[in-house]
Amino acid sequence: MNTLQLKWNDLADVKRELALRDWFPGTSGNLSIKVDDESFLVTASGKDKRKETAEDFLLVDARGSAIDGFAGKPSAETLLHVEVYGKTNAGCSLHVHTVDNNVISELYGEEGEVTFTGQEIIKAFGIWEENASVTVPIIPNYANIPQLAAEFGKYVSADAGAVLIRNHGITVWGRDAFEAKKFLEAYEFLFSWHIKLLMLKGR
Numbered sequence: 001m002n003t004l005q006l007k008w009n010d011l012a013d014v015k016r017e018l019a020l021r022d023w024f025p026g027t028s029g030n031l032s033i034k035v036d037d038e039s040f041l042v043t044a045s046g047k048d049k050r051k052e053t054a055e056d057f058l059l060v061d062a063r064g065s066a067i068d069g070f071a072g073k074p075s076a077e078t079l080l081h082v083e084v085y086g087k088t089n090a091g092c093s094l095h096v097h098t099v100d101n102n103v104i105s106e107l108y109g110e111e112g113e114v115t116f117t118g119q120e121i122i123k124a125f126g127i128w129e130e131n132a133s134v135t136v137p138i139i140p141n142y143a144n145i146p147q148l149a150a151e152f153g154k155y156v157s158a159d160a161g162a163v164l165i166r167n168h169g170i171t172v173w174g175r176d177a178f179e180a181k182k183f184l185e186a187y188e189f190l191f192s193w194h195i196k197l198l199m200l201k202g203r
């Protein structure tokens with residue numbers, strides 16, 4: 001099996017698992033995986049990402065333009081994935097809209113970031129100190145995608161990271177598909193935990 005096919009299969013596996021979590025409501029969400037320094041696979045735009053088809057992904061170049069031979073259009077948010085691969089050595093980038101990530105982005109949107117402290121799952125990010133913290137930046141949801149991508153790109157420097165887009169969703173990237181999915185799951189755990197705590201405490 002060639003690299004492209006292997007990467008296609010890796011991304012299809014992640015997509016299937018996120019679909020099982022129901023993290024693609026209303027055709028939202030987009031995923032990508034790096035193939036080499038010149039190209040990555042990205043989900044096709046506007047499709048129901050719960051469905052598995054032979055047209056789920058397209059190969060695009062480092063600027064996000066479609067490479068001949070693939071049906072459909074690349075994700076409308078491909079430029080955010082371009083930022084990830086252009087600025088880091090990440091291998092996979094995942095964007096999902098969940099109710100929890102939208103609620104957190106709105107609750108802390110004015111502060112421009114949200115910090116979680118003293119939660120065991122923070123160890124999933126490779127941070128093992130007691131009472132460790134993790135902070136996620138929150139950016140405005142610009143309708144203009146090049147503007148959104150430029151704002152997003154300000155927070156992209158490490159090979160793994162995450163940015164919340166206010167009342168829109170989260171993009172998480174990692175060195176490979178395993179790491180990106182692990183981090184996405186850990187962030188969504190923190191969001192859900194935090195919201196439930198706030199609700200139970202009546203704040």
Ligand SMILES: CSCCC(=O)C(=O)COP(=O)(O)O
Pocket residue numbers: 026027028029030043044045046047074075076077095
């Ligand atoms: C229906 S959600 C609006 C677009 C969006 O935010 C998204 O994540 C999906 O867009 P795509 O072009 O990747 O399908």
Ligand SMILES: [Zn+2]
Pocket residue numbers: 028029030077095097168169
């Ligand atoms: Zn989106």
